[in-house]
Each structure stands twice: as C-alpha cells, then as structure tokens.
Amino acid sequence: MDASLLLRCPVKPKLKRPCCAPFPDSAAENPNLNQLDALLESFLELSDSSSVALDLSFDRVLESRAYDSDKIGLIEQALRLGSVLTEAARRSARSLACKHNAVAWPLPSDLTVKVFSLLDTQSVCHAAATCSFFHKCAADPSCYSNIDLTMGVPKVNNMVVSTMIQRAGKVLHSLKLGIVPSQPVALPGSSEVLVYSMRNSSDKSGFSWNDKRSRQGKESFILTRSCLAPLLADGGAPGSLLRRLHLYNIERMDNTAFGAAISACPSLLDLEIVGLHVELRQTLDSVSRSCPLIERLFFESSKTGRDDSLKLPTCNDLVSNCPHISSLALRGFKLHDIKVRVLVKGLRNLKCVDFSMSYSITGDFLRNLGSSAGGSLLEILILRDCMHLREAEVSRLLSAILSGRFKHLRHLDISNREGLASDDDWYHRCYTPSFMSLGELLEERPNLRVLADFPADGSFVEEPMSSSDVNSEPFSQSLTSSHTSDDYVFTSSSEGNYSSDQSSGNEDNPAPNHHPNLDESSDEVDYL
Structure with a gap:
C-alpha cells in the first residue's frame, strides 16, 4: 500500500x-x-x-x-x-x-462511594484522577462531608476550599483548614487532642514562619479572610449541618469574617482555633450567639500573653448560651481568676480544662471547686506554664483533691518552666516546690497522673522534653505520678517567654506585684 x-x-x-x-x-x-x-x-x-x-x-x-x-x-x-x-x-x-x-472493580458504585466517603480529602482527589469511573464515584457529595485541607506548607487557596464546600453541599459535617506542621498529641486514655501551633519550637518539619510568609506571597497558595465565605452560600446551607470546624494559622482571618462564618454554623459541636488573629472576647461572643450546641472549644492565642480582651459579661453569656461545653481550652491569653472561675463554675458539664500559658492566672479560681460548687466532673486540668500560678494555690488544690474533691480528676499538669510564683512576689520563683501532700495523694489516688516539671536550677528550659528524657534523673524526680502504667510527656507549644507587660489593664483583677529591676522589653517575643 x-x-x-x-x-x-x-x-x-x-x-x-x-x-x-x-x-x-x-x-x-x-x-x-x-x-x-x-x-x-x-x-x-x-x-x-x-x-x-x-x-x-x-x-x-x-x-x-x-x-x-x-x-x-x-x-x-x-x-x-x-x-x-x-x-x-x-x-x-x-x-x-x-x-x-x-467491570474489574469488585464493588458497585454505591459501595465505592461509601468507601470514598471514609477516605481523607487528599486521597479522594487522588482516586478521582485515576479513571472516569472513580471520578464519577468521587463526585458524590458524601465523599466531601469531612473536608481536611490542613497541610504542613501552604498548598490550597480560597478557590480550592470553595470547590470542596460546593461539592459537599448540605452534607458538610467537618471542615479543617490551615497549616499544621507538627503532629497533634493526645492525652493518654482520652480523645482530647493537644494541638501544637506554628510557634512550637519542637517542630521537626523544618517549616518556619519565614517560609510561610514567603510562600504565602504567592497568591496561588494562600487563604484569606474570605476562605470561609462559601459557608454562607445559599442562605447558609453548607454551614447549617457543620459539626466540626478547625482553623490553624490563617494569618489573614479577622474578627468580622470569622464571626460571619460562625453565624452560619448553628449545629457546631467542635471548634478549634490556633494562630488566628482574632480577639478572644469577640470570638466567644460569636460562639455564644450562634453555637448553642457546642461541646468542645479549643482556642490558642496567636500572641501569647497579650490578649486581655475577655470581660465578665462575655463569660456569663458563654455559660448561659452554651451549657453543653465539656472541653474548654483557652491557651496563651491574659485570663484573670475571677473570669476563669465564672467559666469553670458555670459550665456544669466541663470535663477537660486547659489554660496553659495564661499570663494572669494565680490558681485562686480553684478554691471551693471540685464539688457541687462547680468543677466536680473535671477529668483533665492543665495549667502548664502559667506565669503567675502560685505555689500555695497548687498546694491547696492538692489538699482539696486529697480531701475528696475532684473525684473524677485523672490528669493534672502544673508544670512550669519558669517555676511557680510565691505568694508575696510573682517575680520570686519557686523551682523546687515542696508539696507535702503529694506523696500521700498519689497513694490515695493511684489513677491520678500529676505532671510537675520544673527547671532543676531555675534556668529557663529552651527545648521541650522528648520521650528520651523520661528516664533522666531530673525528669524522674519531677514526674511524681509513677503509679500509672503509661508514660506521657507533654511539651509546651510556646517558643519564648510571655510578654513582660505586667499591667493587667483589667478592671476585675489587680496587676501582680511588679519587680522594679525587671526589664520590660527583655522578654518580648515577636510572634508573627
């Protein structure tokens, strides 16, 4: 031819x-x-x-x-x-x-859709790109009911988020966005997860805030204040059944955009916020107005020790409008005992409390709690690295536990890498506290795990402990609850000291005693 x-x-x-x-x-x-x-x-x-x-x-x-x-x-x-x-x-x-x-795929399309709905978002997208049959199955809204777009580096933008939410439609149940470079840590025997922020100095990902800033200069990989706007589409239909919302280190999110998004989520049960530039008071106001069913609230400040916006009316509104809260974490804020007491005493279903890195808490709020007065259901109490936590209040707490209060408590963390404060002068630190009742308490409550880790010589510990430190001598002395079968090491998520601004700027609590020789600017840390 x-x-x-x-x-x-x-x-x-x-x-x-x-x-x-x-x-x-x-x-x-x-x-x-x-x-x-x-x-x-x-x-x-x-x-x-x-x-x-x-x-x-x-x-x-x-x-x-x-x-x-x-x-x-x-x-x-x-x-x-x-x-x-x-x-x-x-x-x-x-x-x-x-x-x-x-023909060769052993499952019919309906079961394939069911399998895809159990996969994470990234795996569903990979499956959809395999062939036309998988692409058709992956287009079902149920495959996007739990959207997880969290990554170690910025790889998604507002358009990707909008597309995923549109695919899910009215079956959207969970939405996770932002940058989470380190692995979350769970408490032993609990579903509670302690999330590290971008400021975690133990992060092994090699990803820094400077990397994040340079990458986010590329508009193709950036989330802005409008990334949650799709929840408001169609009269708020996508957000109407949302149960879980986790947001991590989205720098361009602000109070207005966040409040508008929360208003479209009346069924929200689990809210987690880490590293967002949103104010504590306005955030809690939005939650109390729009989320009456919420059970878990985790909020870590983007500026440790600087947000002093919380007011008593906001605390009262949260207690009245959100009575189902069983887990409350407010980390890195200026929280005063009188306000914290309103929350712990008023929220009758509280089981987990985390006020780590709180600048103003002294421990006074714990007095007369643990019984019918409030806090009786507490199982987890974390007061790690609270700068003004007093040795006397901690001793009083241990005595209260020994006397029969806090019967459900099984995890207590009072560790402080700057030591505990004395009663007279917060600047005078106690690095070797002597809790006379601790040994007796551990004999009486063998299932209670107490973490009391303090610097041995009063020096600041830069690096958080790793699992390899468990058998070291200083750690063995500080980890006094040795009756439990499992070893658990909690590492702090702050990278530097708190802001050294000693004035509380609050009408509810006087400022702690201030040492005249303390350099006001020496401990400042510029958190991006």
Whole structure:
C-alpha cells in the first residue's frame, strides 16, 4: 500500500470525536468515509517489520515533490496526521481502561462511594484522577462531608476550599483548614487532642514562619479572610449541618469574617482555633450567639500573653448560651481568676480544662471547686506554664483533691518552666516546690497522673522534653505520678517567654506585684 494515499486524505487535524461515541450514521452514505475507514484499517494491519518499508515509501513520496515548499507541506501534514492518530489511540485506550475498571472493580458504585466517603480529602482527589469511573464515584457529595485541607506548607487557596464546600453541599459535617506542621498529641486514655501551633519550637518539619510568609506571597497558595465565605452560600446551607470546624494559622482571618462564618454554623459541636488573629472576647461572643450546641472549644492565642480582651459579661453569656461545653481550652491569653472561675463554675458539664500559658492566672479560681460548687466532673486540668500560678494555690488544690474533691480528676499538669510564683512576689520563683501532700495523694489516688516539671536550677528550659528524657534523673524526680502504667510527656507549644507587660489593664483583677529591676522589653517575643 502506498503511504501517499493516506497522506493525501483530507483530514481536519483539530476534529475530535467524543469518547465512546459511535461513528456517524452518514458514514454508510458517504463513500469517502468508507474509503477512509478501509484505508486506515489496511494501514493499521501493517506489521512492525513494515516500518522500514513505510519509512522508505515516505521518502519516495517526499522526493517526488518538485519544490521545497511542497515537501515542507507534506512533512507538516504527516506530523498532523500522526498526532491525530496518536490522540485517537490514547482516547480509545482511556475509554477501554475506564470500561475495564468498571467491570474489574469488585464493588458497585454505591459501595465505592461509601468507601470514598471514609477516605481523607487528599486521597479522594487522588482516586478521582485515576479513571472516569472513580471520578464519577468521587463526585458524590458524601465523599466531601469531612473536608481536611490542613497541610504542613501552604498548598490550597480560597478557590480550592470553595470547590470542596460546593461539592459537599448540605452534607458538610467537618471542615479543617490551615497549616499544621507538627503532629497533634493526645492525652493518654482520652480523645482530647493537644494541638501544637506554628510557634512550637519542637517542630521537626523544618517549616518556619519565614517560609510561610514567603510562600504565602504567592497568591496561588494562600487563604484569606474570605476562605470561609462559601459557608454562607445559599442562605447558609453548607454551614447549617457543620459539626466540626478547625482553623490553624490563617494569618489573614479577622474578627468580622470569622464571626460571619460562625453565624452560619448553628449545629457546631467542635471548634478549634490556633494562630488566628482574632480577639478572644469577640470570638466567644460569636460562639455564644450562634453555637448553642457546642461541646468542645479549643482556642490558642496567636500572641501569647497579650490578649486581655475577655470581660465578665462575655463569660456569663458563654455559660448561659452554651451549657453543653465539656472541653474548654483557652491557651496563651491574659485570663484573670475571677473570669476563669465564672467559666469553670458555670459550665456544669466541663470535663477537660486547659489554660496553659495564661499570663494572669494565680490558681485562686480553684478554691471551693471540685464539688457541687462547680468543677466536680473535671477529668483533665492543665495549667502548664502559667506565669503567675502560685505555689500555695497548687498546694491547696492538692489538699482539696486529697480531701475528696475532684473525684473524677485523672490528669493534672502544673508544670512550669519558669517555676511557680510565691505568694508575696510573682517575680520570686519557686523551682523546687515542696508539696507535702503529694506523696500521700498519689497513694490515695493511684489513677491520678500529676505532671510537675520544673527547671532543676531555675534556668529557663529552651527545648521541650522528648520521650528520651523520661528516664533522666531530673525528669524522674519531677514526674511524681509513677503509679500509672503509661508514660506521657507533654511539651509546651510556646517558643519564648510571655510578654513582660505586667499591667493587667483589667478592671476585675489587680496587676501582680511588679519587680522594679525587671526589664520590660527583655522578654518580648515577636510572634508573627
């Protein structure tokens, strides 16, 4: 067969036929199409050994052209025809592979959708790109009911979030966004998760705030204040059934955008906020107005020790409007005992409390709690690295536990890498507290785990403890609850000291005693 016949056939190079579409009905009526089909069939029946003959035939046809322009046109036509034939073959291969997958895949489409709905978001997207059958199954809204777009580095933008929320529609139950470079840590025997922020100095990912800033300069990989706007679409339908919302280190989120998004989530049960530049008071106001069913609230400040916005009316509103809260974590804020007491005493279902890195807590709020006065259901109490936590209040707490209060308490963390404060002067630190009742308490309550880790010589500990430190001598002395079967090491998520601003700026509590020789700017840390 002369290859010049194929080269001369009038073929439009950009003509495309849909995948799996049949030949036109007019083919039988058009002799040219029948001739083309026969010619192509004969051409494809050539064996591999005929490739040399085909090459020589093309050279002869090319040499038969008298002008170079004709030769160039013939070569371009051959390239176009080859490209069209190659694309047709690839399209048909994909179509056959899709049919094969649909037949060979052991599960029907409804069960495949069920399997996909159990996968994480990234895995569903990978499956959807595999073949047309998986793509069709992965388009079901139930596959996006639990959206998790958290990553170690910025890789998604507002458009990606909007697309995922639109796919989920009214079945959206969980949404997680932002940058979480380190692995979360769970308390032993508990579903409670302690989330590290971007300021965790123990992060091994190698990803820093400077990396984050440079990457977020690229608009293709950035989340802005409007990333939660899709929750308000269709009259708030996407957010109406949302149960879980976790947001991590989204720098451009503000109070207005966050409050608007929360207003569309009346069914919210679990809210986790880490590293957002939103104010504590306004955030709690939004939650108390819009989320009456909430059970877990985890809020870590983006500026440790600087947010003093919480007021007593906000605490009272939260207690009145959100009575189902069983887990409350307010980390890194200026929290005064009188306000904390309102929360702990008023929220009758509280089981887990975490006020780590609170600047103003002294421990006075714990007095007369642990019984019918409030806090009787507490199982986890974390007061780690609270700068003004007093040794006397901790001793009084241990005595209260020994006397029979806090009967459900099983985890207590009073560790402080700057030591405990004395009663008279917060600047005078106690690094070797003597809790006379601790040994007796551990004998009486063998299931209670007490973490009381303090610097041995009063020096500031830069690096958080690792699991390899468990057997070290200083750690063995500080980890006094040795009756439990499992060892648990909690590491702080702050990177530096608290702000040394000693004035509380609050009408509810006087400022702690201030040492005149303390340099006001020496401990400042610029948290991005």
